[in-house]
Amino acid sequence: MQLAQLHILRELIEALLKAYQQKLFVTHTVDELLWGYKDEILSLINIFKPDISPYFGLFYGKNGTNDGDYVFLTGEDNYLNFSKIVEWNGKTSLDWWTTDRCNMINGTDGDSFHPLITRDEVLYVFPSDFCRSVYITFSDFESVRGLPALRYKVPAEILANTSDNAGFCIPEGNCLGSGVLNVSICKNGAPIVMSFPHFYQADEKFVSAIDGMHPNKDYHETFVDINPLTGVILRAAKRFQINVYVRKLDEFSETGNIRTLVFPVMYINESVLIDQETASRLKSVINTALIITNIPYIVMALGVFFGLIFTWLACRGQGSLDEGTADERAPLIRT
Template sequence: MHVNNNITWADDTRFSVANDLTIYLFVHADFSVELGVELNRTESGPYEMVRGTENLQELGHIVSYKGKRSMNMWGDPYCGQLNGSDSSVNPPIDSNHVPERLYIFEPDICRSMYASLVGKASLFDLPAYYYEISRNALASKSAEPGNKCFCRKNWSANHDGCLLMGVMSLMPCQGAPVVASLPHFYLGSEELLEYIEGGLRPDKEKHNTYVYIEPTTGVVMKGVRRFQFNIELRNIETVPQLEKVPTGLFPVLWIEEGAELTTSLVEELKDARTKLGYVEIVRWLLVALGVAAFLGSAVVLLRSGSFKVWPRSRNSVSFIMRPGTFNGGGNGSKVR
């Protein structure tokens, strides 16, 4: 978890107001987020997932979360879809049909997000496919019309609920006036950075969300998920604490969850890939031996003259055709 202790606040009224609102938010509001704790110590789910016994490409796909097959709080079947996995299990990647998008369900924000394919990569001396979060994943409705159903009017009286590029309201999800974004509003609108002068510096290396997938097994070799949670401060002249506060989004904290294969697991993965390579070689070798044996047998039979001509059956009928005799009522044909 990262708090905003790198921002110079001086005597800005926004800091004291945000501090009071943050305390109120976490004490009184029904708002909970998983702060990047280890997966085996975090209560999340239960999930219902596809085992991939009928279609391996559906391995790990989420069918339901906490008994729900869609996130109804968005009021739209498209935005409520449970796409992808929980990122712990993924199907192998077919090199001939590499998916352009990798979907992951994020329970903290009650929706599925996707990372876009960047290309092939190499990690730990192993081949991988590299995906990173797309700019359109948290795009405004003007940039990505499909995101319009994430706009909910009930969260703010100031607008229709559709926010700027790179942010989304969590009011329908968490029941609190919280706005999600990437850390330091990375991939967000430039307007968001103007609220905190000089305090926010989006950096791809520090604030990006990405994942490396080993194609043969679908194992996540390395991945990082990052989110920032903000609150909206509004200028309300009738409230003393808010009369001098400009309206805008105030960053409260951002969280980071990451995983990377250990050295021992990398070695096990390398060993598994080597054995699978041997199996593939043996498979094609057996196919080649089978074809060679068939061709060799055919050549031997041809050279030895062992093919027998079946005798003609007594019940067989043959027609002897002679030029110019067929049209004569059948005189040119002979039956025996």
């Protein structure tokens, strides 16, 4: 019965596509593609199923909205837990992936980090648009508006086709390859695949399948520059690409000449740089903190310094008792 209903539904969709002369690829303005446009077929479906919106857009209904409710730790008991996520949308873990490890919500939301960061640390971040937690590793020392920073970046291992990432393959065992992530399970079933821009750090098959792909570290790498003392982000670039998984469907004649591929739709670069005024205030705070932190060492150094001076003066004074002329050293009463 279900197969019969599915066949009827496919026949209906095929008829609608032909009736409205809908093609696999459509042309719209950037504004319409991002924030939504009214679709004829969706409008017709909306008449019979009002919960389906007649509008379609990559970010339709999300302008000015948040990505959920977060519960964070303050770090009062342990500074390493500052801004660490405890719950997201009432959940302590995800339920999309096939292993408990892959469903873990780790780290912060990426807006802040704990203070006193060392370059040996691995930092964890939960970007909700990626539907999973990721980690970032130290890359290099940087200077941002005169402030010292540690550059952290997303390593290639995050989206590598390895056993560690097997839990992110949906359905289980169906891995597309390195450098891409099928997130359809958390996007209402839409065939959305996430990657870095121009398939940076992805398998060559994804790059060569699309004309115009030129992956470049300087333009397409995601990184964050963090002041190690305060944990404040000084500069960052979050770069990712939204793709659609396209394949031939025998039920729809419009896909007859389509080959299976991951097709790029758009890529996003969310960048931030601390302004000069804020950087100056932060520099003042850091300098004050460094002075306060070093007060014990300054007191110790002064103690050693004055101790050495006192010792030198004492030795010099004792040495002066043996000096003088012969008459000065002679007894006062002579016999």
